[in-house]
Amino acid sequence: MTPTRVFSPETPLILNPNVVRRRVGDETELWNLDTGLRFRVDAETLALLDRCAAPATLASLFPAATAGREEEVGVLRELFKRRLLVTGDEVSVAPVERGLMNLPVASPRRLAIPGAVEVGLLGVPFEQGGLTAPGARLGPDVLRRCAWSVDWRVDPDTLRVSGLYDLDEERDLFERVGMFDLGDVASAGELAQLGKPASLAAVQNVVQYVAAAGALPVLIGGDHSLTVGAVAAFDALPRMGIIQLDAHSDYSGPAAEPPTLAEVFHNNFVGYLRRMPNVAFILQLGLRAGDEPSRRHPDVRSCSLRRTLSSPIARLIPPEFSELPYYVTVDLDVLDPLYMPNTGCFEPGGMSDRELNAVLAEIGDVVEVVGADFVEITADPLHDQRTAVMVSNLILRFVARVVRRRRGR
Numbered sequence: 001m002t003p004t005r006v007f008s009p010e011t012p013l014i015l016n017p018n019v020v021r022r023r024v025g026d027e028t029e030l031w032n033l034d035t036g037l038r039f040r041v042d043a044e045t046l047a048l049l050d051r052c053a054a055p056a057t058l059a060s061l062f063p064a065a066t067a068g069r070e071e072e073v074g075v076l077r078e079l080f081k082r083r084l085l086v087t088g089d090e091v092s093v094a095p096v097e098r099g100l101m102n103l104p105v106a107s108p109r110r111l112a113i114p115g116a117v118e119v120g121l122l123g124v125p126f127e128q129g130g131l132t133a134p135g136a137r138l139g140p141d142v143l144r145r146c147a148w149s150v151d152w153r154v155d156p157d158t159l160r161v162s163g164l165y166d167l168d169e170e171r172d173l174f175e176r177v178g179m180f181d182l183g184d185v186a187s188a189g190e191l192a193q194l195g196k197p198a199s200l201a202a203v204q205n206v207v208q209y210v211a212a213a214g215a216l217p218v219l220i221g222g223d224h225s226l227t228v229g230a231v232a233a234f235d236a237l238p239r240m241g242i243i244q245l246d247a248h249s250d251y252s253g254p255a256a257e258p259p260t261l262a263e264v265f266h267n268n269f270v271g272y273l274r275r276m277p278n279v280a281f282i283l284q285l286g287l288r289a290g291d292e293p294s295r296r297h298p299d300v301r302s303c304s305l306r307r308t309l310s311s312p313i314a315r316l317i318p319p320e321f322s323e324l325p326y327y328v329t330v331d332l333d334v335l336d337p338l339y340m341p342n343t344g345c346f347e348p349g350g351m352s353d354r355e356l357n358a359v360l361a362e363i364g365d366v367v368e369v370v371g372a373d374f375v376e377i378t379a380d381p382l383h384d385q386r387t388a389v390m391v392s393n394l395i396l397r398f399v400a401r402v403v404r405r406r407r408g409r
């Protein structure tokens, strides 16, 4: 239905909610997102426009009479013509679709636009590598449903986001960053049908596609074995390192060094990663349970939680590996269960989110990060909301550092 547009004394006028404004010198630029047109107005016109923040008719705006108000009526007519003022039944808000961490959703096609995507977020609703606690397939869903309070300003043309004001740095952590939810690698049902090796191959293919476009791939899991697929995406790098934040070393399980993808699980996948030909070094941080593979393997360095928190991260990386490109994998069970109840394998005595934030910030500052994942998030109606907001903040603060470093390159 096309609403009639008649400017009459009885027409209830209302400020178009799809107009954004920006100060330009003495004037204000009004940008009509419906028409894409920009229009500059002076302070007087803006004041007139603002009187229509609630529905107003000419009669209610000028109770005495419109006689002698011809000029103002003319301005209102012009604003109406330009659809800066609309009638009540024209009000249509077509918000940008939001996804993971309240970021704009975009089709992976967007990767074809040079420079448009700096960070590509992908959900991996995969849990076939989980042995004990089911539910990791729901992790991406939690970050889509419950992170709506993460506040972004979205540029309507480019969909680039700005925001996340940091009180210490006194600035927004993101300034016009092309950061998108590119959707799930495949649906939970599809991944279950595909089975483990094919699912991990799908992860590899999609991550490769994102990285080849020059974007930073960031995965939301899903069980921890998905890291195998993600790291395999970087097989063209001659040498790389992995930084793992985890309560467990994930180097035991059914076979400490699984020979095939089918035998990879979330508690033994590190043994598989270690044998990938281009993986030169693995740094494990935050451990507080299980064994220490570094006792057996010089290319793995396993740091207890206490050691992680008492040393600068740069000092935990041997000099010969400090220049490697790194893939960062964060098992959220590295956090204390009090902070992170939405995970499958609790270990008491873990990190606070503030400590994890600090460690991730250091990593983002001192090494070149080529990709990252945040895994082992499960759903729990009691805690989804605070988990989503906390995890989103952890991820975003880290990504902000990585983006800053990559832009500075």
Ligand SMILES: [Mn+2]
Residues within 6 Å of the ligand: 224, 246, 247, 248, 250, 266, 331
């Ligand atoms: Mn893990």
